[in-house]
Amino acid sequence: MRRGIGFWTGLGFTLLISAFLILPVLASVIAGVTANQFVGLSSGLTTRWLVEVWANYGGTVLLSLRIALATLAVTLLIGIPAAYVLARHAGVTARLVEEALVMPVAVPGIATALGLILAYGAVGDLRASWLFILAGHVVFCLPFMLRSVLAVLLALDLKGLEEAARACGASWPQRFLGVVLPNVSGGVLAGSLMVVTLSLGEFNMTLLLHTPFTRTLPVGLADAYTALRTEMASAYTLIFFVLIVPLLSAMQWAASRAERLGR
Amino acid sequence: MSVAIRLAGCGRTWPGGSIALHPLDLDIAAGETLVLLGPSGCGKTTLLRLIAGLEAPDAGGRVFFDGEDVTRLPIERRHVGMVFQSYALFPNMDVAGNIGYGLRVRGVARAAARRRVDEMLAMMRLDGLGGRRIEALSGGQRQRVALARAIAPRPRVLLLDEPLSALDARLREQLRQEIDALLRSLGITAVYVTHDQAEAMALGDRIAAMEKGRIAQIGTGRDLYHRPANDFVAGFVGDTNRLATPEGERLVRPEHLALRRSATGGFTVVQATFLGPVVRVLLRDAAGRELRADVPDEDVPAPGERVAVLFQGRSLETEAAASPA
Amino acid sequence: MPDRLRAALLIAPALAVFLAFFLVPLGQLAVAGGAGGYTTILTEPRYWRSLASTLLVAAGTTAITLAIATAVGLFLARTRFPGRGTLLALLTLPLAFPGVVVGYLVIMLAGRQGLVANISLALGGDRIVFAYSLSGLLLGYVYFSIPRTLLTVMAAAEKLDPRLEEAARSLGASSFGVLRDVLLPGLAPALTAAGAICFATATGAFGTAFALASRIDVLPMVIYTEFTLQANLAVAAALSFLLGLATWAVLALARGASGGAAA
Ligand SMILES: Nc1ncnc2c1ncn2[C@@H]1O[C@H](COP(=O)(O)OP(=O)(O)OP(=O)(O)O)[C@@H](O)[C@H]1O
Ligand SMILES: [Mg+2]
Numbered sequence: 124m125r126r127g128i129g130f131w132t133g134l135g136f137t138l139l140i141s142a143f144l145i146l147p148v149l150a151s152v153i154a155g156v157t158a159n160q161f162v163g164l165s166s167g168l169t170t171r172w173l174v175e176v177w178a179n180y181g182g183t184v185l186l187s188l189r190i191a192l193a194t195l196a197v198t199l200l201i202g203i204p205a206a207y208v209l210a211r212h213a214g215v216t217a218r219l220v221e222e223a224l225v226m227p228v229a230v231p232g233i234a235t236a237l238g239l240i241l242a243y244g245a246v247g248d249l250r251a252s253w254l255f256i257l258a259g260h261v262v263f264c265l266p267f268m269l270r271s272v273l274a275v276l277l278a279l280d281l282k283g284l285e286e287a288a289r290a291c292g293a294s295w296p297q298r299f300l301g302v303v304l305p306n307v308s309g310g311v312l313a314g315s316l317m318v319v320t321l322s323l324g325e326f327n328m329t330l331l332l333h334t335p336f337t338r339t340l341p342v343g344l345a346d347a348y349t350a351l352r353t354e355m356a357s358a359y360t361l362i363f364f365v366l367i368v369p370l371l372s373a374m375q376w377a378a379s380r381a382e383r384l385g386r
Numbered sequence: 387m388s389v390a391i392r393l394a395g396c397g398r399t400w401p402g403g404s405i406a407l408h409p410l411d412l413d414i415a416a417g418e419t420l421v422l423l424g425p426s427g428c429g430k431t432t433l434l435r436l437i438a439g440l441e442a443p444d445a446g447g448r449v450f451f452d453g454e455d456v457t458r459l460p461i462e463r464r465h466v467g468m469v470f471q472s473y474a475l476f477p478n479m480d481v482a483g484n485i486g487y488g489l490r491v492r493g494v495a496r497a498a499a500r501r502r503v504d505e506m507l508a509m510m511r512l513d514g515l516g517g518r519r520i521e522a523l524s525g526g527q528r529q530r531v532a533l534a535r536a537i538a539p540r541p542r543v544l545l546l547d548e549p550l551s552a553l554d555a556r557l558r559e560q561l562r563q564e565i566d567a568l569l570r571s572l573g574i575t576a577v578y579v580t581h582d583q584a585e586a587m588a589l590g591d592r593i594a595a596m597e598k599g600r601i602a603q604i605g606t607g608r609d610l611y612h613r614p615a616n617d618f619v620a621g622f623v624g625d626t627n628r629l630a631t632p633e634g635e636r637l638v639r640p641e642h643l644a645l646r647r648s649a650t651g652g653f654t655v656v657q658a659t660f661l662g663p664v665v666r667v668l669l670r671d672a673a674g675r676e677l678r679a680d681v682p683d684e685d686v687p688a689p690g691e692r693v694a695v696l697f698q699g700r701s702l703e704t705e706a707a708a709s710p711a
Numbered sequence: 712m713p714d715r716l717r718a719a720l721l722i723a724p725a726l727a728v729f730l731a732f733f734l735v736p737l738g739q740l741a742v743a744g745g746a747g748g749y750t751t752i753l754t755e756p757r758y759w760r761s762l763a764s765t766l767l768v769a770a771g772t773t774a775i776t777l778a779i780a781t782a783v784g785l786f787l788a789r790t791r792f793p794g795r796g797t798l799l800a801l802l803t804l805p806l807a808f809p810g811v812v813v814g815y816l817v818i819m820l821a822g823r824q825g826l827v828a829n830i831s832l833a834l835g836g837d838r839i840v841f842a843y844s845l846s847g848l849l850l851g852y853v854y855f856s857i858p859r860t861l862l863t864v865m866a867a868a869e870k871l872d873p874r875l876e877e878a879a880r881s882l883g884a885s886s887f888g889v890l891r892d893v894l895l896p897g898l899a900p901a902l903t904a905a906g907a908i909c910f911a912t913a914t915g916a917f918g919t920a921f922a923l924a925s926r927i928d929v930l931p932m933v934i935y936t937e938f939t940l941q942a943n944l945a946v947a948a949a950l951s952f953l954l955g956l957a958t959w960a961v962l963a964l965a966r967g968a969s970g971g972a973a974a
Contacts, residue, residue, distance in 0.1 A: 129886065130790060130792075133782070133783075133786035133790065134786070134792070136782055136783065136786070137783050137786055137787065137798060137802075138798075140779055140783055140802065140857065141798055141801045141802055143820075143854070144801065144802060144804065144805055144854065144857065144858075145801050145804065146820065146826060147816035147817070147819040147820040147826070147854075148804070148805070148816060150819045150820070150825075150826055151815065151816060151819045154819070160824070197728075200724070201724040201725045201728060202725065204721035204722065204724070204725070205721065205722045205724075205725035205726075207721060208718045208721045208722040209722070211718070212718060220722065220726065223726075223729060223734075224725055224726075224729055226729075226733070226959065227729075227733050229911065229958055229959040229962040229963070230737070230915075230955040230958060230959055231914070231915025231916070231931060231951070231954055231955055231958055232915070232916075233915070233917060233931050233934055233935065233951060233954075234737070234740060234915075234934075234951035234952065234954055234955035235733065235736060235737070235955075237736075237740055237934070237938065237947060237948060237951045238733075238735075238736025238737045238738075238739055238740035238951070239732065239736045241736065241739040241740060241743050241944075241948065242735050242736040242739045243736075258728075258731075258732045259732070261728060261732065262728060262729070262732045262733045265725065265728065265729075269725075279477075280472060280474060283470060283472055283474035284474050284476060286440055286461075286468075286470070286474065287468070287470060287474035287475075287476070287535075288476070288487070288491075289440070289460070289461045289462045290438065290440075290461055290462075290466060290467065290468035290488075290536070291462075291487045291488035291491060291535065291539065292462050292463075292465070292488050292491050292492050292539065293462060293487070293491040294462060294491070295717065297491045298491075301487075301491070302476055302478070305478035306476070306477060306478050320807045321807075324807060324808065324809035324812070325809065326809045326810055326811045326918040326921075327810070327915070327916055327917060327918060327931070330918075330921070330935070331935070331938070341809050341811050341812070341918070344811050344812060344815070344922075345811045345918070345921055345922055348811065348814070348815050348818070348922045349922075349924060353824060356815060357819075360812060360815060363812060367807050367808070368804070368807075370807065371804070371806055371807045374807075375800075375803065
């Protein structure tokens with residue numbers, strides 16, 4: 124097939140945009156492992172910055188991981204049953220509830236966070252606990268879990284499958300565990316990866332919700348960007364990339380798999 | 387272990403107020419196959435779901451299995467087998483998993499369940515397909531799996547909702563024979579929904595012809611065909627002609643008419659269509675009234691020819707036939 | 712158990728979380744502004760200016776992102792060539808980067824030590840630095856929005872019926888005619904949806920602005936400053952509530968216009 128001028132223009136533009144997205148990432152990664160930023164790569168590679176960053180900010184990484192996993196657990200536990208109910212009910216009430224549950228995505232994190240502080244900031248030690256951040260992350264991430272699972276449930280003949288299971292004599296727990304859950308595993312997986320990724324990167328809300336004792340990875344990053352030297356900031360960013368990029372690839376793989384199976 | 391089913395005053399009104407089923411009484415004998423026949427939307431599925439326990443009748447309706455009131459019993463405790471129009475096979479399980487599901491959830495021991503599944507695979511001629519994924523099955527195979535899943539736990543009643551409608555004509559015919567043989571060998575009480583009259587005739591001990599949420603007539607295929615209770619049944623179960631005779635209007639099946647070429651005949655041939663077993667001839671008289679006759683494919687009059695119509699069978703004994711059309 | 716009761720029990724946890732950690736906080740936020748807060752923001756020109764620059768940045772982001780994503784998305788969706796998959800992977804890599812990290816990447820690109828500055832120096836020109844200005848912020852938001860917008864456009868482009876384009880060509884339409892009469896109208900719902908999300912994120916996110924320590928007073932930055940530095944709770948609350956209401960309304964409107972494709 125011969126390629127016309129349109130193809131080459133399109134390719135050129137696409138390459139340009141890719142460069143715009145990728146070059147800064149490369150620059151940052153390289154800066155994070157370069158011995159001397161001003162001399163450049165010829166000064167040699169080092170893990171010194173990484174080690175130093177880990178010593179100072181390792182805690183933020185661990186806290187972020189803990190919050191992300193806890194967010195995942197909670198959104199799984201409350202999101203899947205909610206999606207199931209929304210998929211099984213067609214009425215106006217169900218649509219209103221669905222609308223309500225996904226609303227937190229549409230409201231800027233800073234507004235939600237400020238509201239949380241106003242409502243619960245003075246309740247016991249909650250403000251100083253990581254659970255305070257968890258509450259914010261759960262509210263923000265729940266819609267994504269809900270939507271992922273709901274999309275798969277709606278593509279199934281859920282009512283038919285459940286009726287068939289009932290006709291075979293299955294009680295509700297039997298058919299929920301044996302028929303419903305196994306058939307939405309794709310949506311659950313996609314939703315889970317999404318939730319973990321979002322929670323790990325959440326900043327808009329967390330910047331207000333955190334305290335000096337509960338600093339998450341993105342909050343630490345912001346701190347590093349304003350306070351630390353480029354090498355350190357870059358090394359810290361590199362740690363974040365190492366965490367988030369595999370998750371992202373897994374997410375895209377899961378999404379494409381779910382789409383393939385959905386056909 | 388088959389049971390007799392009795393419905394008493396069972397109606398079904400949707401929340402919006404539309405009536406899917408007017409309150410009706412129905413008796414189905416143990417071991418009998420009853421076919422629910424009727425046009426789309428007449429309430430066949432609703433009636434079947436009432437019997438299954440997937441739908442509750444309006445207040446006052448009662449469902450009995452062998453005299454036991456099961457109205458409040460949900461489907462999972464009625465011990466019925468059901469075959470759905472869309473099959474509703476579980477995509478997360480293979481063929482054997484689907485067939486054995488009803489045994490598993492009822493706590494049948496693993497070895498016994500495995501034996502029963504193998505038995506079903508053999509009975510349904512699905513040998514060797516136990517490990518297949520559902521997506522990798524043909525339509526006919528899926529249909530057999532759905533049937534096997536329904537009968538594996540030895541249900542008291544078998545309910546089938548248009549089980550063959552998703553298949554092509556040849557396969558439908560073949561599977562219809564298989565289901566017929568199966569129902570006879572099992573001796574199970576069965577309710578079979580279809581809108582195909584040939585299927586109804588071939589399968590049913592009795593047929594309930596349904597019209598707009600009511601049972602218009604219930605009886606053997608012969609009853610419905612030769613002694614339809616009203617115009618609707620006469621028209622739905624086979625074709626009919628209105629024939630003016632000296633005694634008045636009569637309903638006559640196309641195959642009970644014969645044609646003879648005659649210059650003085652009252653009808654002109656409009657069209658002759660070869661249908662295989664017969665030729666369907668469309669006739670029109672001077673007043674524009676039309677008749678359809680099914681005649682053997684031998685020396686059929688051509689369009690334009692004038693013919694006399696001979697009435698050589700029995701006319702239908704409906705109440706409607708007695709009144710002028 | 713009756714079906715209704717079970718449904719209620721299954722959805723109750725999700726609703727409880729929504730109520731406790733979203734609705735109640737938002738209610739508090741609405742009230743905390745008080746008459747004073749709302750009067751202040753309505754009468755002080757400072758807030759109006761900040762609103763204007765926020766909307767300006769958001770509108771600019773939306774326009775630029777849509778243009779880029781449509782061009783690249785249509786190209787990638789309609790051509791096949793070796794390396795296409797890699798290119799797509801590169802273009803969607805930043806999907807999970809939070810705003811703060813994107814802000815830092817803009818610094819890597821256009822900051823004092825950035826790629827652009829170094830290249831311009833090496834070419835014998837002046838050190839070009841624009842990370843900390845309005846264009847830097849715009850660049851960051853565009854960077855942030857390209858991956859997800861691109862995915863939306865590509866998904867929509869792949870669903871377009873190719874026969875429509877063939878029909879248009881058979882009737883003698885030029886490439887531009889096909890674009891104007893077939894492709895863009897076909898993509899319109901997806902573009903509306905993606906544009907609304909762009910606009911809403913650009914209005915409500917402030918990680919990028921924060922990392923750039925930019926001098927542009929976008930609304931979320933103003934809220935943050937009022938709350939943390941000036942302890943001006945009433946104004947911060949009033950601004951947050953209005954901002955939340957506005958973004959939610961934009962998304963709801965866009966969803967109405969695009970027939971449910973938007974978040
Ligand atoms: N859940 C429901 N809510 C409201 N109306 C319904 C519902 N289910 C069915 N109906 C209506 O009830 C009537 C009877 O439906 P039913 O499914 O029993 O018809 P059917 O005879 O099985 O038709 P078909 O041959 O098309 O399957 C129809 O008019 C249908 O539109
Ligand atoms: Mg039906």
